[in-house]
Amino acid sequence: MALPEPGIRRGPSAPSDGVRPPKTGELVARRLRRRIVEGSLSEGDYLPTEAALMEHFGVSRPTLREAFRVLESEGLIELRRGSRTGARVTVPGPEAIARPAALLLQLGKADLADVYRARSAIEPPAARLLALSGDDERYAALEEELELARAAVSDYERFAVVSAHFHLRLVELSGNQTLALMAGMVHEIILRQTQVSVRAHEATGAHGDYPRALRAYAKLVTLVRAGDGPAAERFWHRHLQVADELVLRGREATSVIDVLE
Incomplete structure (x- = not known):
C-alpha cells in the first residue's frame, strides 16, 4: 500500500482569532481520511504498522493513536486491539448517520408529522430524477421492489x-x-x-389500504419506466x-422517541 504524502509540519502560530488550530493528531487523521475517501485506501485494507506511520508522518505514538481514535469515531477504521494486524479500513453505511440523526430528532422533540x-x-x-434517468x-431494480411488495401484501407484518x-x-x-x-x-x-x-x-381487520398502496407502487413504476418525470413527481406527492x-391519523404529535423505544 502506498503511504500518504509524508510529513506533518506545523507552521508558526497564527494570531488568535478565536479558532483553535487543529492538533497534530487531527492533521494525521485528515491525511488518512482523504486517502480513504479518494480510494487510495479501500475497505478491508490494513494501515501500515504504527512504527511505519510514526516515521512517515514524523509523529509520536500518542499523536498517531489520537488520529486513530478520530478515524475510529467516524467509522472509517476498525482497531483490532491486541492483534498484530493493526487498523483496518471500514466504509460506514447510511446507518452510521441514521443513528445519531434519530437521536438528534429525539433530543429536538420532533414528532411524527415532522418526519413524514x-x-x-x-x-x-x-x-422525478429516477424517471428521467433513462437507466x-x-x-x-424498482420493479423488483414492487414484486417483493406484491408477494408480501397478504402478510401484513412483512x-x-x-x-x-x-x-x-x-x-x-x-x-x-x-437525497x-x-x-436513510x-x-x-x-x-x-x-x-x-x-x-x-390488523387488530381491527382493516386491510383495504395495503392493496391500495400496492396499486400506487405499480403506477409509480409505470410512470418511472415511461420516463415521465413530472407525472411521477406529481403522482407520488x-x-x-x-x-x-x-398512517398518522391520531398520531401526528407522537414523539420520535416514543416510536423508537
Whole structure:
C-alpha cells in the first residue's frame, strides 16, 4: 500500500482569532481520511504498522493513536486491539448517520408529522430524477421492489418492512446521494411507525389500504419506466399525502422517541 504524502509540519502560530488550530493528531487523521475517501485506501485494507506511520508522518505514538481514535469515531477504521494486524479500513453505511440523526430528532422533540413532512419533501423529487434517468437497470431494480411488495401484501407484518424499503429504494435509485442519505436518516422511524400502523389495522381487520398502496407502487413504476418525470413527481406527492394521513391519523404529535423505544 502506498503511504500518504509524508510529513506533518506545523507552521508558526497564527494570531488568535478565536479558532483553535487543529492538533497534530487531527492533521494525521485528515491525511488518512482523504486517502480513504479518494480510494487510495479501500475497505478491508490494513494501515501500515504504527512504527511505519510514526516515521512517515514524523509523529509520536500518542499523536498517531489520537488520529486513530478520530478515524475510529467516524467509522472509517476498525482497531483490532491486541492483534498484530493493526487498523483496518471500514466504509460506514447510511446507518452510521441514521443513528445519531434519530437521536438528534429525539433530543429536538420532533414528532411524527415532522418526519413524514420531510419524507414528502424527499421522495417526489427522487421519483422525478429516477424517471428521467433513462437507466433500465434502475427501473428494473424498482420493479423488483414492487414484486417483493406484491408477494408480501397478504402478510401484513412483512408488508410493513417491504413497503418501507420500497420508499427507501426509490430514493436510492434516483442517483442523488444526498437525497438517499436523507431518506436513510428517517427510514428507521418510518419503518417503525409503518409496523405500528399495520398492527393496528390488523387488530381491527382493516386491510383495504395495503392493496391500495400496492396499486400506487405499480403506477409509480409505470410512470418511472415511461420516463415521465413530472407525472411521477406529481403522482407520488399525491400518494404520500393520502398515505401519510392514514398512517398518522391520531398520531401526528407522537414523539420520535416514543416510536423508537
